[in-house]
Amino acid sequence: MSTTRRARQKVTVTADLVILTIRDGELSVLLVERANDPFAGELALPGGFLRGRESLLDTARRELAEETGLDPSTFHLDQVGVYSAPDRDPRDPRVITCAYLAIAPDLPMPTAGSDARAARWSSVADALRTGLAFDHDGILRDAVDLARVEVQFTTVATAFCDAEFTIGDLRAVYEVVWGVELDKPNFHRKVTDAAGFIEPTGGKRPTPNGRPAALYRAGPADSLSPPMMRPRSS
Amino acid sequence: MSTTRRARQKVTVTADLVILTIRDGELSVLLVERANDPFAGELALPGGFLRGRESLLDTARRELAEETGLDPSTFHLDQVGVYSAPDRDPRDPRVITCAYLAIAPDLPMPTAGSDARAARWSSVADALRTGLAFDHDGILRDAVDLARVEVQFTTVATAFCDAEFTIGDLRAVYEVVWGVELDKPNFHRKVTDAAGFIEPTGGKRPTPNGRPAALYRAGPADSLSPPMMRPRSS
DNA sequence: AGAATAGTGTCTGTAAGACAGTATTTG
DNA sequence: CAAATACTGTCTTACAGACACTATTCT
Structure with missing residues (x-):
């Protein structure tokens, strides 16, 4: 810190x-249609300005609450990185912007109680094919990469699921996030043996x-x- | 991005x-003594303001060159994260600040050709014991955590070594960064079998x-x- | 020769991957 | 019962970890 x-x-x-x-078996991202220039009419990641005495994490939580209408403390938020190209x-x-990754279950949205902007779900593949405003393509790619790593080493894959879920649901998360097929019997054994990952509720679906x-x-x-093993070719 | x-x-x-x-078998960090308030006289991480049309990575590279007097393109630089507490x-x-992790071999410094500030190496343990200015304690801890992960999954451990190094040198990097002892024979087999990690020069020391x-x-x-395996208790 | 450090061989336990087989439901 | 999906058992292979052993240098 120079003086x-x-x-x-x-x-x-x-x-x-x-x-x-x-959503519908596809990894999806919440996008907003920009009302104003620059990039008016194009799709972009939701976000907003740092205000008052907030930290950037506070800003992200506030925006998340505004977009989803849900309690931000229920979400898992991770810093992806800073983007500061001139x-x-x-x-x-x-x-400059700091990107945050939020992982959510399949919500009954778009965005009841959100602010006025038109928010919608889009598959990540479509979003990257179509292209996003600003440098949001790169941010989205980095965030997806981060998600792929996080589900491998942490238990956040459960954040994609509802409060109660089956092992098949959880396996679908890994298959969609990683874009691979996993062996059902081995997956079952792996997640039930991993201490503290999932707990049976006693119910059945x-x-x-x-x-x-x-x-x-x-x-x-x-x-x-040990982490969840991702089939080779990383 | 709100409008x-x-x-x-x-x-x-x-x-x-x-x-x-x-340095001397200890994980060490370059610190500067602050000349001005706030925290005048205390130790801090080197850094500086974003200028002109730089990206933050440019800023970090420029500061790195100023501190070490070396070509910044020879260093490995990773973003640690943003710190924005009000x-x-x-x-x-x-x-707010964005922290970058640089990994360097044991340099003949402190800082030939650096700017006027007094820069010095300090062991990470001492730095954390003594305490740093601002929130730099937390930044340093996060950066060290990142380094521990990076050496596990990437080949950056070689960035701690000189251009030519022995397998014992490389093992010492892992032992110091992780704070563990590793089995020499198994380490040797592991790194020589890892494709693209290290190449023999033919020379001997x-x-x-x-x-x-x-x-x-x-x-x-x-x-x-596969990654380098870190002895359990992560 | 003996000490010291580098490097190899071999055994063992753990866990991943493949896949056969069993359990529990609906029609 | 057949079909479908959930779950369990078992075999094989890969690799980490332990450690005995060999190789090459110096004094």
């Missing part, structure tokens, strides 16, 4: 959110045609050791 | 550096009293799969 006064400048800071969920905002060369699946809830552990 | 103008504010942004190396700088509630060790250089791989 020279030379060339010190003030910049605008925002927090942007990558809210991921799984021309990422064409109207002001000095706007009927299946259309077959043996009902036991229900589980998230366990107390945060990290997984 | 409302309400409560938008400008803040001062800095990049702080956690430059780690191994009162982390007692004189201005709106100074004499030892004071014993068989000379073969010399290696860093290989082309960036990531290690």
Whole structure:
């Protein structure tokens, strides 16, 4: 932290959110359609300006509550990183953003109780194919990469599920996030043996045609050791 | 990225550096003694203000060059994270910083050709015992945690070594960074089997009293799969 | 020769991956 | 009963960890 006064400048800071969920078997992200320039009419990640005496995490939590209408303390939020390229905002060369990754269950949204902007779910593949405003393509890619690593080493995969879920639900999370197929028997053994990952509730969920699946809830552990193994080709 | 103008504010942004190396068998960090308030006379991480049209990575690289007098392109730089608590700088509630981790070999410094500030190496343990200015204790802890993870999954451990190094040198890096003892034979087999991690130069380095060790250089791989296994109790 | 350090071989336990087989439901 | 889905058992292979052993240098 230099003490020279030379060339010190003030910049605008925002927090942007990558809210991921799984909808219809696809990894999906919450996007907003921009009402104003720059990039009016294009899709972008939700986000907002750092205000008052907030930390950036506070900003992210506040925006998350505004977008989803839900209690932000129920979400898992991780810092993805800072994006500070000088021309990422064409109207002001000095706007930097800090991106946060939020992982959510399949919500009954879009965004009851949100602010006026049109928010919608989009599959990550579509979003990257179509392209997003600013440098949000890169942010989204980085956030998805982070999510892939996080589900491997932590128990956040359960944050994609409802409060009660089956092992099949959890396996679907890994298959969608990693884009692979996993062996059902081995997955079952692995997650039931991982201490603190999931706990049986005692309940069962009927299946259309077959043996009902036991229900589980998230366990107390945060990290997984040994981690979930991702099939090679990382 | 909201388009409302309400409560938008400008803040001062800095990049702080956690430059780690191994000196005398201890994980060490480059610190500067602050000349001015706040925290005049205390030790802090080197850093400086975002200038002109730089990205924060540019700022970090520039500061790194100023502190070490070396070509910044030779260093490995990783973003640790953003620190934006509202009162982390007692004189201005709106100074946020982005911390970067740099990994360096044991340099012939302190800081030939650096700017006027008194820079010195300190062991990480001492730095955390004594305490640093601002929130730099927490930043240092986070950066060390990141380094511990990075050496596990990437080949950056070689960045702690000189251009040519022995397997014993590399093992010492892991032992110091992780604070553990590793089995020599197993470590040797593991790193020589890891594709692209290290390459033999053909040379040998004499030892004071014993068989000379073969010399290696860093290989082309960036990531290690399978990763280096860290003894349990993570 | 003996001490010291580098490097190899071999055994064992653990866990991942493949997959056969069993259990529990609906029609 | 057949079909479908959930779950269990077992075999194989890969690899981490322990550690005995060999190799090459110096005094």
